Amino acid sequence: MAEAPARAGARQHPRADSREESNPLLYCALGLMVPGLGHIVLGRRGTGAVFLVCIGLLFVFGIGMEGELFPFEAAAPLTLLAGMAELGAGAFYVAARMLGLGAGNPEAPTYEYGYAFLIVAGLLNMLVVLDAWDIATGNKGSEEDGAAGGEASGPAR
Amino acid sequence: MSHFGALVLFAALVSPAFACLMREGWAARLRFTAWAFLSFVGFAVGIGWIMYLAGG
Numbered sequence: 001m002a003e004a005p006a007r008a009g010a011r012q013h014p015r016a017d018s019r020e021e022s023n024p025l026l027y028c029a030l031g032l033m034v035p036g037l038g039h040i041v042l043g044r045r046g047t048g049a050v051f052l053v054c055i056g057l058l059f060v061f062g063i064g065m066e067g068e069l070f071p072f073e074a075a076a077p078l079t080l081l082a083g084m085a086e087l088g089a090g091a092f093y094v095a096a097r098m099l100g101l102g103a104g105n106p107e108a109p110t111y112e113y114g115y116a117f118l119i120v121a122g123l124l125n126m127l128v129v130l131d132a133w134d135i136a137t138g139n140k141g142s143e144e145d146g147a148a149g150g151e152a153s154g155p156a157r
Numbered sequence: 158m159s160h161f162g163a164l165v166l167f168a169a170l171v172s173p174a175f176a177c178l179m180r181e182g183w184a185a186r187l188r189f190t191a192w193a194f195l196s197f198v199g200f201a202v203g204i205g206w207i208m209y210l211a212g213g
Contacts, residue, residue, distance in 0.1 A: 047177045054174040061166060065158065113163045120167070124174055131178050 024136035031129040034091045035121075038132030051128045058121035059092040067114020068104025069096060082115065088122030088129075168197035 031038025036051030070083035087093050096102045102118070105111055134140035158166075172193035176186040 046183075050173050050177050054170045058167075058170050061170075065163070110158055110163065113158070113167075117167065120171065124171065127178060128174070 022136075024133050027132045027136045028129045031132045032088070032090050032125070035089065035125045035128060038129065039135070042132065042135050044135070051125070055089065055121050055125050055128070056092060058117050058124070059089045059096070062114045062117030062121060063096055063101050065110035065114030065117060066105040066108040067102070067111065067116070067118045068106075069093065069102030069118065070115070082119055085119045085122040085126075086115075088124075088126045089118070090125060092121070164201050165198060168194045172197065 027038040027042055029038075030041055034052070035055040036048035038048070039045075039051060040048035042048075069086055070079045072083045073079050104115065108114070131140070172190045173186070175193055176189040180186045180189045
């Protein structure tokens with residue numbers, strides 16, 4: 001009977017204690033910088049890789065479709081919001097800015113698709129960051145990949 | 158790239174990300190990815206037909 005608590009404790013993920021000690025904001029910051037990095041550091045490598053590839057390709061295709069990285073203009077609120085959404089792509093956004101990409105070509109047939117891809121990439125990464133927060137704080141993920149025997153990760157509680 | 162091509166590409170990239178956000182376990186995620194992808198494409202094609210027929 002006395003072993004029950006010990007067994008329950010033994011099912012915890014080895015990193016659970018270290019997660020509780022570390023700041024969840026760290027994982028969010030990592031995820032915001034590089035899509036999926038927060039999940040990878042949390043031990044969910046497969047999930048993080050999916051986010052990195054999907055968001056990265058969304059951003060790359062958005063640039064390739066001649067989408068625009070919108071400037072931060074306070075006088076144009078919608079443009080400002082679009083720019084902030086695109087900023088959510090983190091390293092991809094910074095790299096595109098540094099390489100001088102994302103000027104956008106409104107005359108291109110794919111211009112609207114392009115900036116839609118860029119905006120969705122940024123917004124999707126913001127959701128991913130919130131997901132990393134939930135995992136790091138133990139609010140989500142007790143059976144990560146258990147059904148298919150995927151990556152080794154477990155509860156953060 | 159055609160409209161439909163862009164739609165399919167968008168659905169193919171967004172569906173797995175949503176699946177990883179909303180489901181645990183790779184089997185469930187795979188099912189959700191397929192469901193989301195088909196929903197994206199199906200609803201877009203359906204709405205396209207509705208607009209085509211309504212527009213005469």
